Amino acid sequence: MDIFENRLSEVSQHYQNGDVSLGFRRMIDSALDTGKTSILKDMIEFTEWKYKAQPDTAAENQKAQGLILKIRNAGTPAKDLSAQPLILAKGISKSYSKGGFKLGPLDVSVQKSEIVGLVGENGNGKTTLLRALGGELQPDSGKIDYHFSTPYKNSYDLQTRLVYIPQRIEVLRGGLMDNLQFTLTTHGITGEDNFYLAQTMLARMGLWPYKDLNWNRLSSGYKMRFELARTLLRKPEVLLLDEPLANLDILAQQIILEDLRYLSSSLLHPFGVVLSSQQLYEVEKVSDKIIFLDKGKLVNDSSIQPEIENEKYLILEVDSSAEREKLQLQLQSAGLVKVHFNGGNYVLYFAEDKSIQDVMAVMSSEKIPVTYIRDISNSSRRFFIN
Numbered sequence: 001m002d003i004f005e006n007r008l009s010e011v012s013q014h015y016q017n018g019d020v021s022l023g024f025r026r027m028i029d030s031a032l033d034t035g036k037t038s039i040l041k042d043m044i045e046f047t048e049w050k051y052k053a054q055p056d057t058a059a060e061n062q063k064a065q066g067l068i069l070k071i072r073n074a075g076t077p078a079k080d081l082s083a084q085p086l087i088l089a090k091g092i093s094k095s096y097s098k099g100g101f102k103l104g105p106l107d108v109s110v111q112k113s114e115i116v117g118l119v120g121e122n123g124n125g126k127t128t129l130l131r132a133l134g135g136e137l138q139p140d141s142g143k144i145d146y147h148f149s150t151p152y153k154n155s156y157d158l159q160t161r162l163v164y165i166p167q168r169i170e171v172l173r174g175g176l177m178d179n180l181q182f183t184l185t186t187h188g189i190t191g192e193d194n195f196y197l198a199q200t201m202l203a204r205m206g207l208w209p210y211k212d213l214n215w216n217r218l219s220s221g222y223k224m225r226f227e228l229a230r231t232l233l234r235k236p237e238v239l240l241l242d243e244p245l246a247n248l249d250i251l252a253q254q255i256i257l258e259d260l261r262y263l264s265s266s267l268l269h270p271f272g273v274v275l276s277s278q279q280l281y282e283v284e285k286v287s288d289k290i291i292f293l294d295k296g297k298l299v300n301d302s303s304i305q306p307e308i309e310n311e312k313y314l315i316l317e318v319d320s321s322a323e324r325e326k327l328q329l330q331l332q333s334a335g336l337v338k339v340h341f342n343g344g345n346y347v348l349y350f351a352e353d354k355s356i357q358d359v360m361a362v363m364s365s366e367k368i369p370v371t372y373i374r375d376i377s378n379s380s381r382r383f384f385i386n
């Protein structure tokens, strides 16, 4: 299979470039895609060596290349990689009797291997939408169709295909391995398959050094990683995550989002993801599409400013110590149309035919002090301006 081969070539390249941490995670993804316990056994042997011997980059690269070859020879039984809708929701709405909040009506679709970012400020209906999509909350109107690989039998079956991870995750007892092995056992996976799959998932989620710890000793960020590990072993078809980044530092946020990107496009067990977050930039970077909610309604350009529905701008967010009037004057030649200042950053609107390079050239020649610049023309960030 071409994609499998290509991915392994990328893994090999990551290792050769010295990006061992990324190479390691992606190598595990390919090992999992073989569906072979013998390969997972090799993967765990490699992991034990890596953590024990603490090899330098060259030594790890050399050993990794051997394992990559083995994984390549094992192949993958994965077949159907075409994009398929998993959830199709049409016109769904939900009101709460107390407080008067109303979500929707909205249309939402989630495809296989797709990441849908759900953004909006507090109290705008993200959790309500996630719970409705997850079958936890009955919408007042509209229709939600699920198209899974095989039809689901009942609501329990639906909950196993469609896993909702709330903001406050379940408290667990016992050790990490025990919990993962138990999850696999309840899904009919026993013996060596169970042991090596559980270990591989711990290694994949960066939990190998903590594998002998009890769950309650994990930090909150690692608890979220563990919850993901536990969930992925259940082979969900859709993962609904409510604020998974809330307790993570910025690096951990980026890693978990990248992980979701890679894991959801697994060849053997691809799944769709809907995740809510306040971390707009980070989420936009990995999302295939963004749903931006304001007071329960979908926000887009025309709903924010109907009068400029057809107007387009180059919109830049800029952090600068320059005074507003001076900045406005200096950037006139760059095609500046209007300026917003929210107290922290400037949001500058330029004529549509201008590019960020044009503006940066003028900034440079005018010696405008800039510590940060970002093109938000196509980012939901532009809706947060006022």
Ligand SMILES: Nc1ncnc2c1ncn2[C@@H]1O[C@H](COP(=O)(O)OP(=O)(O)OP(=O)(O)O)[C@@H](O)[C@H]1O
Pocket (backbone or CB within 6 Å): 096, 097, 098, 099, 101, 120, 121, 122, 123, 124, 125, 126, 127, 128, 129
């Ligand atoms: N069971 C309920 N009964 C009445 N009102 C509710 C209920 N659950 C949520 N709400 C209200 O509905 C609105 C949307 O809540 P929701 O939790 O969906 O928003 P959110 O965007 O996820 O917010 P946050 O980011 O703060 O979690 C809020 O005003 C909330 O107070």
